[in-house]
Amino acid sequence: MCPLVAGAGVSRRSPFVVVLSDTDRVVLEASVAGYTAPFWLVQRARIVLLAADGVMNVDIAQRLGVDVDTVCKWRKRFVAEGLAGLKDRPRSGRPRRFPAEVVAGVKAMACQPPAARQVADPLPWSRWSSAELAAQAVAEGLAVSVSASTVRRWLAEDAIRPWRHRSWIFPRDPDFAAKAARVLDLYERIWDDSPLGADEFVISADEKSQLQALSRCHPELAAGPGRVRRVEFEYERHGTLAYFGAYDVHRAQLIGRVAPKTGIVPFAELAEQVMTTEPYASAKRVFWIVDNGSSHNGQASVDRMRTAWPTATLVHLPVHASWLNQIEIVFSVLQRKVIKPVDFADLDALAARLTAFEPRYNAAARPFNWRFTRADLDDLIQRIDAHRAAPLLIPSSAVAA
Template identity: 40%
Template sequence: APALVLREGDRERLQALTRSSTAPAGWAQRARIVLLAADGESNTAIAGRVGVSRPTVIGWRERYQAKGIAGLEDEPRSGRPRRIDRAKVIASTLAPPPDRYGVRHWSSRLLARYLRISDHSVATIWREAGIQPWRAESFRFSTDPELEAKVVDVVGLSLDPPQNAVVLCCDEKSQIQALDRTAPVLPTQPHLIERRSNDYVRHGTTTLFAALNIATGKVTSR
């Protein structure tokens, strides 16, 4: 077949499509077919290089000749479009995954496979409903009537320590431990991420103690 003649300015646009990570699926492949055809490659050679059939190459050549780059778009499919039950996706998200999956929260890909829909559809519904199953935050309500005064004392000491004093901020880091929360976990809901009580019951710990020197920034640990 003779070399395909490109419209003015199309070579740069087609080359950009072959490198794009945001273009619709298949566009990079179609753009490459057209570029190779414009370079004079045979239909058989293009099919081998791109990994498609020879009729596919011929089809995209003809589409480009007829409509230009716009011809590389997907044509509307016949038949009734598939409907996705949005309420079912949300309800499934808020329910824990089956035990066989061995996870506590759904990912978009796992739920998509479970419901037999695309993960893009799941992600879109999550975004619209404000659902973020992968996120969690802690909370705590203090019942100490002297909390405000204590906070003022601690913050004031850090901001304005006594002369010649060394101010250390000490805390513990308990990474390896078995914990039980003092209140049930509040599950993910539309526009609300999972929430957990900040209080817990310990069942054995390995604790790291650290002290931060406020003046120098040096951390001493044990």
């Protein structure tokens, strides 16, 4: 029952007097006026606001269409605990059907490839599904029965998704750390432990090859209410071309050109295009960061660049480290905003689109917020070394075979 006390012989008032601070009132009024707050919170906020205005519990109950005991409950909670008292108490919920050991066992199974299970009949799968995990748990005696949906819920709670995989590769360049470090230094405007001057520039360059000019057999259908943009599946091929790009990482300026194919000659033409353009033509030094593609590979490419342009220095990335080349980010933007979905009448149309991209990009571009530093590189090297030192886990069945 709601505790009441006599008030001046005419009415019965609650002993729990609600006094609101300015902050509490703002929060409660916002809950009542908002459109996204749950109904239970709005109702409790109204009870407290009316109580703070001196309205008695019986009158609050009549106004809001609730029981008097409900009003008493939330008035008392607020007086004792403030805004936090308007929230629901923690509830235990339905008791767990499966012991923690069963849940942990299924999750551990999901973290292993199926072939690693030591069972009489080797599993032929490359990865698990929820149904297969449930069946295997029963087969191995982890549970008498368990559904695929239950297993799926367990994995979702722990963010374990055994049906997904991600490719990766160990760096095989013996000078990976040294080569990567000098590139990261250049991004910080440092070379040989000395800061670069105002007349020294860093260019990130590469080529995007095999760009196809595909024309769709039927016109695309524009997006409409409840319908995404549709692109015809069938197409006609009109050949390929390559796009060479040189990106100034500190000025966020792109210089590019289209060529029939990749090779030493078109890369040399890109170098000429850049090195004869200001401010690079009169620069003290221009550092060119490139990967190990055939157009600019090995010491021969370094010598060619130095001979043709004495102020240019070609800096090679480690093998399989194009992810350290900022031009790849530009190419990603180009791929998403210019090329996809591929639908060009011919090579000339594709070339025109690529050429038109450059001034548009340069007008709004800002230098990338590059965050991978030498400290991150050191951490990466340590983790790679730890993986190299770890023993290779081979299923016992494979060893026996």
